[in-house]
Amino acid sequence: MVEIRLTNTRTRRKELFRPIDAQNVRLYLCGPTVYDRAHLGNARPVVVIDVLVRLLRHAYGTDHVTYVRNFTDVDDKINATALARKEAGAPGTLEELIRERTHETIGWYHADMDALGALRPDHEPRATDYIGEMVLMIETLIKGGHAYARDGHVLFRVRSFADYGQLSGRSVDDMIAGARVEVAPFKEDPMDFVLWKPSDDDLPGWDSPWGRGRPGWHIECSAMSYELLGESFDIHAGGIDLQFPHHENEIAQSCCAHPHGDFARVWLHNEMLQVEGRKMSKSLGNFFTVRDLLDQSIPGEVIRFVLLSTHYRKPMDWTAEKAREAEAVLRRWRGLVAGIDPAPSPAPAVIAALADDLNTAGAIAALHELAGRGDGPGLLAGAQMLGLLTDELGDWITSGPDLSDLAERMTALRAEAKASKDFSAVDALKQSLIAAGVEVRMGPLGVELLPGPDFDAAKLPQ
RNA sequence: GGCGGGUUGGCGGAGAGGUUACGCAGCGGAUUGCAAAUCCGUGAAGACCGGUUCGAUUCCGGUACCCGCCUCCA
Numbered sequence: 226m227v228e229i230r231l232t233n234t235r236t237r238r239k240e241l242f243r244p245i246d247a248q249n250v251r252l253y254l255c256g257p258t259v260y261d262r263a264h265l266g267n268a269r270p271v272v273v274i275d276v277l278v279r280l281l282r283h284a285y286g287t288d289h290v291t292y293v294r295n296f297t298d299v300d301d302k303i304n305a306t307a308l309a310r311k312e313a314g315a316p317g318t319l320e321e322l323i324r325e326r327t328h329e330t331i332g333w334y335h336a337d338m339d340a341l342g343a344l345r346p347d348h349e350p351r352a353t354d355y356i357g358e359m360v361l362m363i364e365t366l367i368k369g370g371h372a373y374a375r376d377g378h379v380l381f382r383v384r385s386f387a388d389y390g391q392l393s394g395r396s397v398d399d400m401i402a403g404a405r406v407e408v409a410p411f412k413e414d415p416m417d418f419v420l421w422k423p424s425d426d427d428l429p430g431w432d433s434p435w436g437r438g439r440p441g442w443h444i445e446c447s448a449m450s451y452e453l454l455g456e457s458f459d460i461h462a463g464g465i466d467l468q469f470p471h472h473e474n475e476i477a478q479s480c481c482a483h484p485h486g487d488f489a490r491v492w493l494h495n496e497m498l499q500v501e502g503r504k505m506s507k508s509l510g511n512f513f514t515v516r517d518l519l520d521q522s523i524p525g526e527v528i529r530f531v532l533l534s535t536h537y538r539k540p541m542d543w544t545a546e547k548a549r550e551a552e553a554v555l556r557r558w559r560g561l562v563a564g565i566d567p568a569p570s571p572a573p574a575v576i577a578a579l580a581d582d583l584n585t586a587g588a589i590a591a592l593h594e595l596a597g598r599g600d601g602p603g604l605l606a607g608a609q610m611l612g613l614l615t616d617e618l619g620d621w622i623t624s625g626p627d628l629s630d631l632a633e634r635m636t637a638l639r640a641e642a643k644a645s646k647d648f649s650a651v652d653a654l655k656q657s658l659i660a661a662g663v664e665v666r667m668g669p670l671g672v673e674l675l676p677g678p679d680f681d682a683a684k685l686p687q
Numbered sequence: 688g689g690c691g692g693g694u695u696g697g698c699g700g701a702g703a704g705g706u707u708a709c710g711c712a713g714c715g716g717a718u719u720g721c722a723a724a725u726c727c728g729u730g731a732a733g734a735c736c737g738g739u740u741c742g743a744u745u746c747c748g749g750u751a752c753c754c755g756c757c758u759c760c761a
Contacts (some may be wrong), residue, residue, distance in 0.1 A: 237691095255761075263761095270761050302759075390690095393756080399689050400757065442759090464761025465692085471760095496692075497755065506760060534710090535700070540693075540754065547699070550711055557725090578701090587701055590709040597709095639720090648720055655722085666724050673724085 227284040229580045231460070232538060234468060234492040235392055239582055242491065244459050250281050250290045251454040253489065255446060255463035255471070256349070258297040259330035260306055262514040263337050265528075265543060266464070266498040266505045272529055273495050273537040273583065274462050275343040276611055280579045283571070283610065293453050294346040295446060296334075298327040298353050299439055304428055323429055327351075337515040340525035341532075342612045348453050352445040356431045359440045359448040362482050363420045363433075371481040375411035377423035377436045383416040386477045392492060393469035418474055420444050443474040447488075451479065456486025462493040495537040505543075518548075524621035526613060527551045533585040533611060555613070556675075558596055558604060559622045562614055567606035575607035585611060628663065628674040631685070635665075635672045657686040 229242040244250040254274045257267055271294075281290045307322040315322055335345070352359075363379050366372035371385045383389050383397055390396050397416050419441035424430030430437040450458065456479070463472065472492065479488040497504045505512045518528055530551040535541040572595060578587035588611055595604040608614035635654055642648045655665050662680035666673040 257761080258759090266761050268761085300759090393690070395690050395757075462761095466756065466760060468691085469756060470758095495761070497761075499754080504755065504760090512760095538692085539700090542699090544699085546711085550699080554710075581702085584701070587709085590701065593709055643720070646720075652721080664723070667722080668719075668724075675724095 227280075227576055227580050229280065229284060230582050231491055231493060232582050233490075234494045237394075240491070242459075244285065245457055245490065247285055248289050250285050250460075251458035252278065252281070252290065252292050252460040252462065253446070253450045253454060253458065254292070254294040254346070254461075255467055256294040256296050257334055258300045258302065259327045259334065260300060260302040261330065262516050263334050264505060264512040264514050265500075265518065266512065268338070268341055268343075268515050268528070269498050269532055269537070269541070270462060270464055270495050271338055271343050272341055272532045272612075273585070274493075276533065276579065276585060277460075277462075277493075277583055278344065279610060279612060280576075280583070283576070284580075291348070291454065292344075292346040293348045293350065293450065295449050296327070296331055296349060296351045297442070297445060298323075298331075298351050299429065299445070300442070303327060308427060319427065320429055327353075333516070337519070339617075340519055341515065341529045342525060342615060342618045344612075350449045350453060352440070352449070355445060355449050355452065356440065358452055359444045360421075360431075360433050362444060362448050362451070362478065363440075365482045366420065366478065369481060369484075371477075372420055373413065374421075374435050377438060378411055378419060379421035379435055380412060380417040381420050381474065381477060381481075383414055383418070383477065386481055388480070389416075389477050390473065392473050392476055395469070418443065418470065420478070443471055444478060446471075446475050447478040447482065450475075450489075451483065456483040456488070458489055460491045460493060461489030462495075465494040465496055468492075468494055493537075496540045498532075499540050499542045523548050524552070524555075524618070526555055526618035526621065529618070530555060530589075530613060533613075534589055536586050537583055554593075556622065558592070558608065558614060559619065561596055561599070562601045562605040562608075565601040565605060567609060568600075568602040569606070571606045571610040572603050575610055579610065628676070628685075631658065632672045632674045635667075635674070639667065639672065654686060657684075661685045 230239050231242050232239045252274070254270060257263055278290060278292050303323055303326055307319055307326050310322050310326070311319055317325070363372060366381065367374065367379065370382070372379055372381050390400070397414075400416060421433060421435055421438050421440055423436055423438040428439065430439055450461070461472070476488055479486070499505060500511050500513075503511060515528065519525060527548055531543065531547045532541070534547065534551065572591060574591035574594070575588045578584040578591055581587070588607070592604055592607050595607055605614055612618075635651065638651045638654060642651045658665050658674065661682070661684035662677050663685075664675040664677050666675065
């Protein structure tokens with residue numbers, strides 16, 4: 226059995242991973258709020274956890290891992306988008322427009338994450354399908370003295386949970402001293418957070434004991450993970466920015482509603498993705514989507530490689546240079562493994578790196594060594610452990626335009642030139658191909674033409 | 688203000704208290720009509736100041752700078 230070690234945010238230590246039930250290893254990843262295209266930062270945890278799931282399936286068996294990732298489809302940004310569409314004259318009720326928007330966004334999300342080679346989770350619950358369960362959980366919290374209703378709102382009573390702040394290493398008093406909390410007249414304590422809030426007629430709402438309203442953000446993950454994974458499960462993952470307040474609040478809700486459970490044993494948090502040294506964020510306006518990159522002809526496999534080339538617990542800067550290097554490596558590797566079957570099992574060095582707190586960068590280094598030794602089957606098996614060099618992600622390598630006519634012409638010209646020693650015609654053709662963004666490779670075996678990133682069919686010689 | 692993370696060679700980026708990370712770029716060579724690609728070889732590092740140690744880039748303390756969370760965010 227592979228010994229997997231993971232850094233648990235809760236204990237701040239790298240720990241040996243021991244599943245609650247080795248027959249069913251359970252993992253929950255906080256998924257997207259489906260109001261718009263996923264940006265590149267959204268993709269980092271998805272790709273990282275995808276590798277973790279592959280590793281867990283390798284260690285415990287394909288059918289012994291349950292992976293859940295939610296869709297948050299109750300959210301004010303979704304409402305705002307739908308409302309804007311309605312005001313712009315779109316037909317249908319607000320609820321229909323919201324449903325349309327979330328349905329459309331989920332389709333984009335699936336397409337974009339598929340393009341990165343991320344396996345679909347076993348369950349992808351939507352918050353709107355679990356409103357009843359959330360209401361039940363809130364009622365349980367009220368009965369237990371952990372929540373209270375005021376003016377159509379229900380709030381979680383932070384002071385009722387002694388461990389509040391343990392995950393993120395802060396105390397309620399410290400946070401109040403920070404004085405950056407919303408003070409609302411209906412709160413007993415400034416740190417109390419919303420479980421349920423009232424909806425007016427312009428907002429989606431569900432009937433509840435506290436009137437028509439909608440759930441707060443945090444309760445959905447508590448309710449859905451309980452329904453799908455139980456009161457104790459193995460791993461809960463997400464971006465480090467979710468550590469507080471989202472995950473702290475999830476812990477408070479879940480542990481108070483299900484005092485006999487542990488909720489999540491291991492908390493995994495990935496560091497932020499940066500662009501030009503700054504966090505990619507909506508408020509800074511420096512974010513771009515996965516689709517933007519794909520549309521720039523950056524293959525999903527290249528994006529995946531770049532995301533995995535930095536350890537998940539470190540900030541990662543996205544740069545065009547990294548994408549360029551990754552593409553060159555993948556092109557070389559794909560050439561090396563073309564037509565080859567993978568080795569029966571991944572190289573121990575690859576598994577060892579991944580088992581050591583998901584050291585994907587170390588695993589890639591191990592792949593470089595396999596490639597350097599010319600071990601195609603080993604490289605292929607190891608890379609596929611990382612979700613690289615898979616058939617599904619390989620289209621970009623062969624999907625270029627058909628340049629075989631030009632390659633043949635070049636070959637013929639070159640044969641003539643070798644006899645006449647006049648290479649001017651060959652060089653002229655080569656220059657025009659380069660100008661069209663084609664990489665020209667001439668060797669003893671013949672001529673190879675590869676469309677590069679700047680390829681422009683309009684500039685091809687006739 | 689409170690809390691957390693980081694600082695490694697030209698660039699990117701890991702592990703390990705003592706022995707080559709690895710990749711890209713550079714340099715030398717092989718190959719090539721010339722290039723490219725490929726192959727072989729190679730120089731180069733760990734913010735700063737202390738401490739522990741026979742020995743620290745690696746452990747501990749401090750300083751500086753950078754980043755993040757505390758507000759929608761992965």
